[in-house]
Amino acid sequence: MKHTKKLYSYFLFLSACVSPGKTIASTVTLSIEAKEYNSCPFVYTWDGQSYQKENDIYSVGRGKSKEFTDYLNILNQVTPKDGSYSFQIREINGETSWTDVLKLMVIDHPADVRVGADSSGNIHSYENPISPDSAVDETGNDISAKIAAQDDVTVDMYNNSTVVLDFSSVDISNGAKLVMDLNGFEGKVGGNFIPVTPAIYIQTLESGEWVTRHTFFPKEEWAVGVFDLKPYLVESKQVRLVGASCFDDKYHIVDYVGLDNMPDRISSVKVLDPQTAILNDAIDVLSEIATSDDNYVNMKPNDVMTVTFTYDPTDDDVRSFAFISEGYYKPLENTYYVDTWDGSSWVERFAKTWPQGNPTSPNTTPDTTNDVDLSAYLPDSDGEYKARVRNTVTASNPSYPPSWAYLDYVKLTVDENSYNPSYAQQYSPAMDILSLVSTSDNSSWDAANKSALIKFNVNKPPIAACKDIIVDLNSNGDISISADKVNNGSSDPDGDPITLSVNPAYFDCSNVGANPVTLTATDSKGASNSCQATVTVQDKVAPTVKTKNVTVQLDASGKAAIAVSDVDNGSTDNCCIASRSISKSSFTCADVGQNPVTLTVTDCNGNSSSAPATVTVQDKVAPVVKTKNITVQLDASGKTSITAPDLDNGSTDNCCIASRSISKSSFTCADVGSQAVTLTVTDCNGNIGSAPATVTVQDKVAPVVKTKNITVQLDANGNVSIAAPDVDNGTADACGIASLSVAPQSFTCSDLGTNTVTLTATDKNGNSANAAAEVTVADTLAPTNVQANAPATIAPPDAPISFKATATDNCSAVVQITNYSCYKVKKDGSQQSKMESCEVNVSGDTLTVADSGGVGDNITWTVLATDQSGNSTTVAGHVLVENPSGSGEKGNNGVGNGQDPQPPGNPPVNDGQSTGPSNPGNKKK
Numbered sequence: 019m020k021h022t023k024k025l026y027s028y029f030l031f032l033s034a035c036v037s038p039g040k041t042i043a044s045t046v047t048l049s050i051e052a053k054e055y056n057s058c059p060f061v062y063t064w065d066g067q068s069y070q071k072e073n074d075i076y077s078v079g080r081g082k083s084k085e086f087t088d089y090l091n092i093l094n095q096v097t098p099k100d101g102s103y104s105f106q107i108r109e110i111n112g113e114t115s116w117t118d119v120l121k122l123m124v125i126d127h128p129a130d131v132r133v134g135a136d137s138s139g140n141i142h143s144y145e146n147p148i149s150p151d152s153a154v155d156e157t158g159n160d161i162s163a164k165i166a167a168q169d170d171v172t173v174d175m176y177n178n179s180t181v182v183l184d185f186s187s188v189d190i191s192n193g194a195k196l197v198m199d200l201n202g203f204e205g206k207v208g209g210n211f212i213p214v215t216p217a218i219y220i221q222t223l224e225s226g227e228w229v230t231r232h233t234f235f236p237k238e239e240w241a242v243g244v245f246d247l248k249p250y251l252v253e254s255k256q257v258r259l260v261g262a263s264c265f266d267d268k269y270h271i272v273d274y275v276g277l278d279n280m281p282d283r284i285s286s287v288k289v290l291d292p293q294t295a296i297l298n299d300a301i302d303v304l305s306e307i308a309t310s311d312d313n314y315v316n317m318k319p320n321d322v323m324t325v326t327f328t329y330d331p332t333d334d335d336v337r338s339f340a341f342i343s344e345g346y347y348k349p350l351e352n353t354y355y356v357d358t359w360d361g362s363s364w365v366e367r368f369a370k371t372w373p374q375g376n377p378t379s380p381n382t383t384p385d386t387t388n389d390v391d392l393s394a395y396l397p398d399s400d401g402e403y404k405a406r407v408r409n410t411v412t413a414s415n416p417s418y419p420p421s422w423a424y425l426d427y428v429k430l431t432v433d434e435n436s437y438n439p440s441y442a443q444q445y446s447p448a449m450d451i452l453s454l455v456s457t458s459d460n461s462s463w464d465a466a467n468k469s470a471l472i473k474f475n476v477n478k479p480p481i482a483a484c485k486d487i488i489v490d491l492n493s494n495g496d497i498s499i500s501a502d503k504v505n506n507g508s509s510d511p512d513g514d515p516i517t518l519s520v521n522p523a524y525f526d527c528s529n530v531g532a533n534p535v536t537l538t539a540t541d542s543k544g545a546s547n548s549c550q551a552t553v554t555v556q557d558k559v560a561p562t563v564k565t566k567n568v569t570v571q572l573d574a575s576g577k578a579a580i581a582v583s584d585v586d587n588g589s590t591d592n593c594c595i596a597s598r599s600i601s602k603s604s605f606t607c608a609d610v611g612q613n614p615v616t617l618t619v620t621d622c623n624g625n626s627s628s629a630p631a632t633v634t635v636q637d638k639v640a641p642v643v644k645t646k647n648i649t650v651q652l653d654a655s656g657k658t659s660i661t662a663p664d665l666d667n668g669s670t671d672n673c674c675i676a677s678r679s680i681s682k683s684s685f686t687c688a689d690v691g692s693q694a695v696t697l698t699v700t701d702c703n704g705n706i707g708s709a710p711a712t713v714t715v716q717d718k719v720a721p722v723v724k725t726k727n728i729t730v731q732l733d734a735n736g737n738v739s740i741a742a743p744d745v746d747n748g749t750a751d752a753c754g755i756a757s758l759s760v761a762p763q764s765f766t767c768s769d770l771g772t773n774t775v776t777l778t779a780t781d782k783n784g785n786s787a788n789a790a791a792e793v794t795v796a797d798t799l800a801p802t803n804v805q806a807n808a809p810a811t812i813a814p815p816d817a818p819i820s821f822k823a824t825a826t827d828n829c830s831a832v833v834q835i836t837n838y839s840c841y842k843v844k845k846d847g848s849q850q851s852k853m854e855s856c857e858v859n860v861s862g863d864t865l866t867v868a869d870s871g872g873v874g875d876n877i878t879w880t881v882l883a884t885d886q887s888g889n890s891t892t893v894a895g896h897v898l899v900e901n902p903s904g905s906g907e908k909g910n911n912g913v914g915n916g917q918d919p920q921p922p923g924n925p926p927v928n929d930g931q932s933t934g935p936s937n938p939g940n941k942k943k
């Protein structure tokens with residue numbers, strides 16, 4: 019195990035004064051970094067929380083004769099502060115600076131490019147610089163891999179170092195900008211001074227000669243420069259970098275070089291003048307830095323100047339910045355150096371410049387005490403506690419007074435123990451200075467341009483030896499160790515007994531992983547030493563998982579989800595729980611019922627354990643029932659039926675529908691009209707939903723009309739009527755006949771014969787139909803009231819005389835006299851024809867007696883009345899020829915086949931059925 023000394027174990031205290039006199043000691047603890055030694059003023063940027071160190075300015079402007087304008091590409095984040103861009107200029111170490119101008123360059127550009135400035139302040143954009151085809155240093159080594167990326171794999175360029183870059187394969191038709199990432203001033207102070215300006219010179223070929231086109235001035239921190247070479251890469255696409263350094267031991271570091279071949283894409287460049295400039299929070303120095311007029315702001319060590327610029331926001335572009343400054347710096351004089359021995363040479367560890375004294379009033383300048391941390395170097399390789407102290411005094415600037423340098427005392431503190439020097443010898447000229455540097459008493463060593471070796475007798479501290487261990491946390495999440503657990507044979511070189519302690523000794527969950535611990539070995543004289551070990555704390559205790567069963571309801575979309583907390587019933591871990599997860603968190607209809615899930619708990623250290631839980635998924639969401647109203651038609655039998663889908667208008671369920679049913683599915687004539695029907699939907703999990711619908715039952719089936727042909731008889735008036743049932747032969751309708759009608763329904767003599775009638779049936783729901791039937795109209799009534807219209811008697815002088823027969827019929831009758839006879843009745847009752855003596859003419863219905871023959875003649879005739887149906891009635895006509903005086907025989911003077919008229923007062927005598935023209939009836943006596 020490597021021995022490591024405790025930080026700040028050894029301090030070398032130096033107290034200096036400019037002249038003999040009273041010592042006023044003030045102690046200053048200072049940590050020195052190599053880069054900050056003799057550094058130029060540094061720019062600090064505001065990142066929203068604090069000012070962050072960016073880079074230096076005037077790196078090469080040492081002295082007024084080398085005053086120059088510096089263009090610093092700002093690489094840090096720049097955040098507005100109180101509505102302005104705010105920067106600080108700080109003097110970090112032993113120098114003083116003079117600043118004439120400060121400005122801010124604001125560069126807006128697209129987000130996909132970066133920007134940078136060259137040493138003249140020209141702004142260029144770059145996108146993806148191309149590495150050279152080859153890169154060779156002055157020794158012929160290929161260094162392409164070292165400059166191909168910004169990766170801290172670098173090339174060191176000392177004074178006169180060169181690198182030749184070949185970009186032959188790069189198309190530079192659109193642009194050729196060299197992009198470099200550079201860090202300067204590495205290496206220790208020392209070596210031979212070279213009076214050149216530190217720089218990297220960028221050269222191209224012209225007529226076979228290398229010509230410098232740009233100069234990249236290095237800075238204390240990493241900086242990027244962008245240099246336009248397109249006008250110069252005509253003869254060749256080779257570029258040479260040449261290094262220049264002020265000491266042969268110092269060098270510049272090149273991390274990355276590429277050639278960007280894209281055109282510039284800069285949206286805008288604005289140069290802002292400062293709004294405010296305040297030195298040390300007290301002095302307004304805006305006018306000093308506003309213009310280039312040799313009116314400077316002079317800053318000394320630890321001075322801070324805060325400068326603000328107007329904040330001008332941009333909406334679309336990315337904003338970058340470059341800081342413009344004009345000025346120079348000078349290191350302070352009277353610098354002390356502290357060196358330690360590394361086994362072969364003295365190595366500088368510390369440098370400090372003290373303020374200049376006043377030679378006319380030396381006692382007015384106070385001493386300054388500084389702590390130098392040498393814990394990394396003492397004891398040295400010889401096992402000794404010794405250091406070399408030297409001083410450098412220059413008077414290169416006439417404005418500085420002659421220098422005095424005095425060292426009052428030196429002491430060494432090892433841990434909490436202080437030691438005065440045991441040996442102090444000036445080198446040249448050789449002189450014992452032990453009494454001069456042992457106490458702070460104004461008895462000082464004049465150290466100007468001198469050096470001295472100073473030694474200390476120090477009790478050698480123990481040698482602490484460590485070993486790394488691995489420990490496991492217990493169930494409570496902690497563990498304690500003793501010092502001997504990490505002790506690896508610690509000892510004391512002086513043989514003194516030692517005690518061991520370890521810090522920290524207690525670990526809990528917050529310490530899981532590698533923990534540095536310090537093992538301290540302390541000898542009996544109080545000297546101690548420490549080493550560091552690594553205690554790797556492990557947590558191998560898995561979480562204790564506790565679960566609970568839960569019941570969840572599916573939502574309207576048929577989904578349900580649980581969180582880990584739903585099934586976690588208080589799981590614990592000895593440290594902390596990093597995550598909880600469940601094997602299944604989402605559920606659907608397919609999961610209705612009990613579902614096993616596993617809760618897995620992982621602690622912060624990767625241990626995990628699991629336990630089961632039951633998630634009961636329930637579906638209590640009833641179907642969403644949607645109905646539609648429908649109209650149905652009764653069939654010919656007066657019936658119709660529907661099914662549930664007929665009323666379903668897209669009913670849904672979050673899971674699935676098991677069945678649909680309706681409250682009424684069959685309809686008859688009794689249901690004609692609107693019927694309320696309920697659609698009931700049952701889902702797969704027994705949930706039921708219902709909704710009403712209206713079923714309109716319609717009967718549009720017309721009756722089936724059946725007829726029969728009939729024969730009807732005209733009545734005595736020649737009329738006859740029928741009713742619908744007379745021709746109905748079983749007309750029917752499923753819902754019932756509301757009415758029957760027939761047309762025509764009345765008939766007269768004009769309708770004799772076959773007549774077509776229409777039977778119309780209308781059902782109870784307004785549907786109607788008809789059919790034809792034949793009605794045969796018949797007349798079976800013979801004519802009546804057939805009259806011969808002749809008097810009972812006529813006298814011969816009455817002739818000629820006519821008799822016109824008449825008849826009455828329900829329709830019409832044709833009356834004609836069909837035959838006649840003329841006779842006398844003898845005494846014996848026989849008839850004697852008198853046709854030869856009678857002259858009778860018959861014309862249709864008229865009988866004319868032109869000559870009655872003689873008294874006692876009977877003239878008879880037959881009257882035949884026939885209607886159009888062929889019905890006929892025959893009546894006999896009779897006239898007796900009487901003596902004009904009324905004497906003579908009297909015969910039948912009535913109408914045959916009827917009642918003979920009798921003398922007044924006597925009833926008529928019926929001639930009997932056979933009475934006819936040949937049977938005159940009863941003769942009156």
